Amino acid sequence: MGNLSESQLKTIQSSKSLKTRFESMHLLNVDRKNIQQVLKISADKSSADLDLTSKAILLRSQTGDYEEAFELASWSASSIPASRKVVVQSFLKNKQAPLLVHQIARMKRNEAGGLMTDYFAEGGDIKDIAEWLSAAGKILKTGAVPDDTDGFWGWVKDTAGSVVDAVVGAINTVADAIAAAGRNLADAISKVASWAQDKISDFVEAVMAAGKSVAMVLQEAVKKSLAVLNKFIQAVIEAGKKGIEVLNWAIGQAASTLKSALVKLEALLGSFTSLLLEVAKMATAKLNAVVKSLLDAGKKVIDFIYRLDRFAHDFAKRLVQELRKIGRTIGEIMTAVVNYSRLIARRAIEALREMGA
Incomplete structure (x- = not known):
C-alpha cells in the first residue's frame, strides 16, 4: 500500500476515541508502511492526538503486527523531544x-539512549528491563527463537548474522542505553532476587553477554542475602564462567560469604576434589583463608589428606602446610596419612619437613 491520501488521514483524525481510531485505521487498511505518516500528521495536530494514535498503534501491534510498535518507537526516536515523551508515556500507560x-534494543546505539532516558524519566522501571534481559538470555542459551513468541522475536531471524549474534547486539544496545541514561545495569540485579533459579540464570546469561563481570554480579547479589548470592553463583557457573572467578571474588568478602560460596561451588562442581582443583588455580597467598573456611564449613583434615595424590606435587604440599599453619597438629596430619598411599605419605612428610618439623 502507498501513502494515505489527505482524505484518509482526515478520516483517521476525525475519530476521537481509542476504539474509533483503531477501527478507522483498520477500515482504511493502514499497514506498517503508513505508520510514520499517520504519526507525523497526529504530532502536527496536537500532543493529545499523537497520544491517541500511539495507543491505537500499540493496540494494533498486540492484535496483529508487532512491527508497528517498532515503527512507532523508531519514529519517536528521531522526533522532537516532546513527541518522543508522548510516545514513551503511551507505552508505559498501556503497561507495555x-x-x-x-x-529500543533493535535501534541504533545513538537513537536508543534518548528513548531510554525518557523511559526512566517517565517512570519506567528497570525491572521490566530485567524481564526483557531474561527473555534474551534464554534465547542465547538455545540459539533459537521459541515458537511461542508470536513474532515478538521474529525479527532476529531476518538479520544478517546468526540469531545469537543478533540477540547479543540487542543486549549490548540496551546496556549502552541504560548507561547513556545515567543508570547502571547492576541496579537490575536487586530486582530479580526473588525470581526462580532458571529465570535468574537466563538473566545472568544476558548480563554476561553485555560484558559485565562475575565480580560485579556477585557483589550486587550479596547485598540482598547469602541465599540470593547462591542463586547468582549457580547462574554464573551455568553461564560458562569458571569456579576460579567466583573464588577470586569471594576471597575478598566476609568470612561467612566465602564459606557460603565454597559450599555452593562444591555442590555445583560435583565433588570436593573438583572444588580443590579450582582452589589450586588461586594465588598462594589466598590459600590459607580458603582452607580455614573449608574447615569451618565442616571439612576434616582427612578430607584434604586422602586427596593429596590427585593434585600437582607443589599444591598438595601447600595444602598440608596450610593445615599446619591453621593449627592442625602433626599428629592429626600423620594419623590421617597412615592408611593411604606412599605418594600421599611422601607429600605430607615433605611438606612438614619444609616447615621444620
Missing part, C-alpha cells in the same frame, strides 16, 4: 514497558 525495551 517490556515492548518498548524490546524496540
Whole structure:
C-alpha cells in the first residue's frame, strides 16, 4: 500500500476515541508502511492526538503486527523531544514497558539512549528491563527463537548474522542505553532476587553477554542475602564462567560469604576434589583463608589428606602446610596419612619437613 491520501488521514483524525481510531485505521487498511505518516500528521495536530494514535498503534501491534510498535518507537526516536515523551508515556500507560525495551534494543546505539532516558524519566522501571534481559538470555542459551513468541522475536531471524549474534547486539544496545541514561545495569540485579533459579540464570546469561563481570554480579547479589548470592553463583557457573572467578571474588568478602560460596561451588562442581582443583588455580597467598573456611564449613583434615595424590606435587604440599599453619597438629596430619598411599605419605612428610618439623 502507498501513502494515505489527505482524505484518509482526515478520516483517521476525525475519530476521537481509542476504539474509533483503531477501527478507522483498520477500515482504511493502514499497514506498517503508513505508520510514520499517520504519526507525523497526529504530532502536527496536537500532543493529545499523537497520544491517541500511539495507543491505537500499540493496540494494533498486540492484535496483529508487532512491527508497528517498532515503527512507532523508531519514529519517536528521531522526533522532537516532546513527541518522543508522548510516545514513551503511551507505552508505559498501556503497561507495555517490556515492548518498548524490546524496540529500543533493535535501534541504533545513538537513537536508543534518548528513548531510554525518557523511559526512566517517565517512570519506567528497570525491572521490566530485567524481564526483557531474561527473555534474551534464554534465547542465547538455545540459539533459537521459541515458537511461542508470536513474532515478538521474529525479527532476529531476518538479520544478517546468526540469531545469537543478533540477540547479543540487542543486549549490548540496551546496556549502552541504560548507561547513556545515567543508570547502571547492576541496579537490575536487586530486582530479580526473588525470581526462580532458571529465570535468574537466563538473566545472568544476558548480563554476561553485555560484558559485565562475575565480580560485579556477585557483589550486587550479596547485598540482598547469602541465599540470593547462591542463586547468582549457580547462574554464573551455568553461564560458562569458571569456579576460579567466583573464588577470586569471594576471597575478598566476609568470612561467612566465602564459606557460603565454597559450599555452593562444591555442590555445583560435583565433588570436593573438583572444588580443590579450582582452589589450586588461586594465588598462594589466598590459600590459607580458603582452607580455614573449608574447615569451618565442616571439612576434616582427612578430607584434604586422602586427596593429596590427585593434585600437582607443589599444591598438595601447600595444602598440608596450610593445615599446619591453621593449627592442625602433626599428629592429626600423620594419623590421617597412615592408611593411604606412599605418594600421599611422601607429600605430607615433605611438606612438614619444609616447615621444620
